[in-house]
Each structure stands twice: as structure tokens, then as C-alpha cells.
Amino acid sequence: MLKLDNHPSGRHFLHIPGPSPVPSRILRAISYQTIDHRGPEFGVFGLSLLTQIKQLFKTKNPVIIYPSSGTGAWEAALVNTLNTGDLVLMYESGHFASLWNRLALRMGLRTEIIGQPGIEGWRYGVDAQKIEERLKADTQHEIKAVCVVHNETSTGVTSDMLAVRKAIDAAKHPALLMVDTISGLCSADYQNDDWGVDVTISGSQKGLMMPPGLGFNVISQKAIEASHDSKMPKAYWAWDEILEANKTGYFPTTPATNLLYGLSEAIEMIMGEGLEQVFQRHQKLGAACRAAVEAWGLEVLCKDPAVYSPVVTSVLLPEGIDANALRKVILERYNLSLGTGLGRLNGRVFRIGHLGDCNELSLMAAISGCEMGLQAFGITLKGSGVLAAQKILQ
Numbered sequence: 001m002l003k004l005d006n007h008p009s010g011r012h013f014l015h016i017p018g019p020s021p022v023p024s025r026i027l028r029a030i031s032y033q034t035i036d037h038r039g040p041e042f043g044v045f046g047l048s049l050l051t052q053i054k055q056l057f058k059t060k061n062p063v064i065i066y067p068s069s070g071t072g073a074w075e076a077a078l079v080n081t082l083n084t085g086d087l088v089l090m091y092e093s094g095h096f097a098s099l100w101n102r103l104a105l106r107m108g109l110r111t112e113i114i115g116q117p118g119i120e121g122w123r124y125g126v127d128a129q130k131i132e133e134r135l136k137a138d139t140q141h142e143i144k145a146v147c148v149v150h151n152e153t154s155t156g157v158t159s160d161m162l163a164v165r166k167a168i169d170a171a172k173h174p175a176l177l178m179v180d181t182i183s184g185l186c187s188a189d190y191q192n193d194d195w196g197v198d199v200t201i202s203g204s205q206k207g208l209m210m211p212p213g214l215g216f217n218v219i220s221q222k223a224i225e226a227s228h229d230s231k232m233p234k235a236y237w238a239w240d241e242i243l244e245a246n247k248t249g250y251f252p253t254t255p256a257t258n259l260l261y262g263l264s265e266a267i268e269m270i271m272g273e274g275l276e277q278v279f280q281r282h283q284k285l286g287a288a289c290r291a292a293v294e295a296w297g298l299e300v301l302c303k304d305p306a307v308y309s310p311v312v313t314s315v316l317l318p319e320g321i322d323a324n325a326l327r328k329v330i331l332e333r334y335n336l337s338l339g340t341g342l343g344r345l346n347g348r349v350f351r352i353g354h355l356g357d358c359n360e361l362s363l364m365a366a367i368s369g370c371e372m373g374l375q376a377f378g379i380t381l382k383g384s385g386v387l388a389a390q391k392i393l394q
């Protein structure tokens with residue numbers, strides 16, 4: 001059991017950009033009795049779930065559900081469609097994109113990184129023009145896949161995936177489009193089919209309001225065809241046996257039964273609120289959070305308003321201020337968890353998550369905690385972020 005004897009009163013404010021707080025309705029659903037995953041009830045439940053989940057991705061394609069974190073789903077996307085030594089174009093938009101690149105290298109793929117170097121480069125969205133130019137130059141079609149991150153959780157930038165699709169089409173290039181929307185799903189609009197994504201990668205613990213433990217691949221017909229020619233070693237991640245079993249609502253191996261109950265409940269909650277309403281709520285929370293940062297006189301890391309993330313806001317601190325020491329003060333004083341700076345941004349930023357089961361007042365609490373913490377840390381603020389955020393939310 002977790003050691004809780006120093007647990008402070010009141011609730012913990014979990015404002016990291018995933019895992020996000022899990023609503024009690026989902027926790028209760030997860031606590032239902034585990035049933036026989038080969039029994040008659042399960043097939044009915046599984047079929048319904050595998051159909052329902054498509055709505056979240058705006059897709060008619062099959063959705064593969066893995067008992068894994070998002071990283072597993074990254075690996076699955078690559079090993080199902082590619083061959084050892086294939087060249088993959090990786091757009092380095094931030095820390096998660098660079099981790100996906102590292103994973104691809106470990107799997108025996110060759111990668112080429114494009115994007116802007118340095119912290120400065122991480123402050124903008126994916127430049128589809130760059131992808132188009134690179135693909136046009138690849139007349140031999142050596143590049144087999146283009147990998148991009150939709151919502152870069154390390155920076156707070158949500159890139160335009162339709163622009164990437166158009167870039168690939170404009171170059172008349174056959175590469176597969178693979179998109180990581182692990183933190184974008186159910187918090188930023190995502191249109192799998194209209195954006196022509198071949199493999200979408202996602203996970204449960206961010207906008208979906210679930211605990212960690214489920215990974216997703218949404219797979220196009222073109223990706224399924226590529227999987228027939230793919231010889232990279234795979235067994236657990238292989239789509240073929242999963243697709244076969246999924247036809248009747250079952251899984252080839254033991255699924256995470258109780259997490260699937262939670263997933264079913266999460267879908268019901270999200271569709272009950274309405275997907276578009278969910279996105280609007282996130283947009284509004286994001287705007288309020290950025291207004292607070294500006295009022296403090298601090299900098300939002302993302303420099304292009306067209307790609308501000310509705311999921312997470314990264315706050316860049318003046319040089320010489322240690323963001324991790326600040327986060328520690330805020331956690332100790334106010335029981336508020338903020339996201340750490342990742343990779344190049346470590347120590348330079350802290351991140352405020354406003355995704356999933358988050359509303360006006362939970363965000364206001366987080367902003368208030370940040371404001372008090374910044375002052376306690378000795379940072380002079382230009383004005384009140386709390387008041388500025390309230391103005392947006394009123």
C-alpha cells in the first residue's frame with residue numbers, strides 16, 4: 001500500500017499533463033467484478049466497446065487496444081508496418097517526438113530528424129512545408145513513414161495534422177502518416193479519417209481521464225496492407241491476431257478487463273458531454289491559463305497563437321530560476337503537482353495541465369497555487385494571474 005501517513009487534508013491537485021485525475025465514476029466502473037474474458041458476456045461488451053471507441057478518433061477504421069502505456073503503442077505502430085533498416089522521417093517538435101525517434105532507432109529503423117534545433121525550435125508547431133520539401137527530394141521513395149506528434153505534451157504545442165497530410169499528398173509520396181495523439185485525444189480535436197492518418201497512436205491516461213495502462217493504434221487499410229509486407233519481429237504487438245479475435249469482441253491474450261470497463265464509462269461520459277463541447281471546454285481552460293501566465297509577466301513557451309495547446313501550458317521562467325525548485329515549493333505548500341520540464345526544457349519550464357476531468361474551478365485552484373508559489377519563491381509578478389483567468393472564465 002502507498003504510504004499515506006503524511007497525506008495532507010483536502011484533495012491532491014494533479015495538474016500534470018497526464019496522468020490526469022480519474023473521475024470517481026470511472027474508478028467505480030473499474031471496480032466491477034473481473035469477468036471471464038472468454039465468456040459470453042465479454043464478447044458482447046468487447047464488440048460494443050470496439051465500435052464505441054471509434055467515435056473518439058472520428059474514424060471508421062479498426063482501433064487496436066493494448067494493455068500498455070503509450071510507448072507500447074508507438075512501438076506497435078512501427079513494428080507492424082515497417083522493415084528493419086527502413087528510413088523514417090521524424091519531426092522533432094519536442095521531447096516526446098525525440099523519445100519516439102529513440103525508440104525507432106532501438107527497433108532497428110533508420111531515422112532522419114527534421115524540425116528546428118534548440119529550445120527555440122520547440123516553441124512552434126510542425127512545419128508541414130519542411131516535410132513536403134523533404135518528401136519531394138526523396139524521388140526514390142526511400143522514406144517509408146512520416147512520424148509526427150499532434151499535441152506535444154512537453155511544450156504545449158498542438159500542430160496541424162491536416163497540413164501534414166496535405167504536404168505528403170502534395171509531394172505525391174507514398175509514406176505512411178503516423179501520428180501520436182497520446183495527449184491530444186479527447187482534449188484537442190482529432191479527425192483520424194478526414195486527416196488521412198495511417199496509424200494513430202494514443203493512450204488512456206491523458207484526455208480520456210483513465211488511469212495509465214491502455215495504448216491504442218487506429219489503423220488504415222493502407223497500414224494493414226503494409227503490415228502484410230512487414231517482417232520486423234513482433235508477436236505481442238502483432239495486429240493480425242488481434243484483428244481476428246476482435247471480430248467477435250475478444251482478444252487473443254488476456255485484456256485489461258477492468259480498464260476496459262473504465263474505458264467504456266469514459267466514452268459514455270465524453271459522448272454525454274459531447275466531443276465538441278469537450279474540445280471547447282479545453283480551449284477555454286487553455287485560454288484562461290495563458291491569460292494568467294501573461295498577467296504574471298511570464299512567458300508561455302509556445303510562440304505561435306495558432307498552435308497553442310488546449311491541453312497543457314508550458315511556462316518559461318526567466319534564465320537562472322530553477323523551475324524544479326519552484327515546483328517542489330508548490331507541491332509542498334499547496335499539494336499541487338505541476339509538470340516538470342522535459343529534455344532540453346528541464347529546469348527551464350513548468351507545465352500546467354488542464355486536460356481531462358478539469359473544469360473552471362479546478363483550473364482556478366491550480367492557477368492560485370502557482371501564483372502563491374511563485375510569490376513564495378521570490379519571483380516578482382507583474383499582476384494577478386488569478387484575476388486575469390477569472391475574466392476569461394466569467
Ligand SMILES: *Cc1c(COP(=O)(O)O)cnc(C)c1O
Nearest residue numbers: 069070071096151153182183203
Ligand atoms: C504521455 C505521452 C507519451 C508517452 O506515453 P507513455 O504512456 O508514458 O508511454 C508519448 N507521447 C506523448 C505526446 C505523450 O503525451
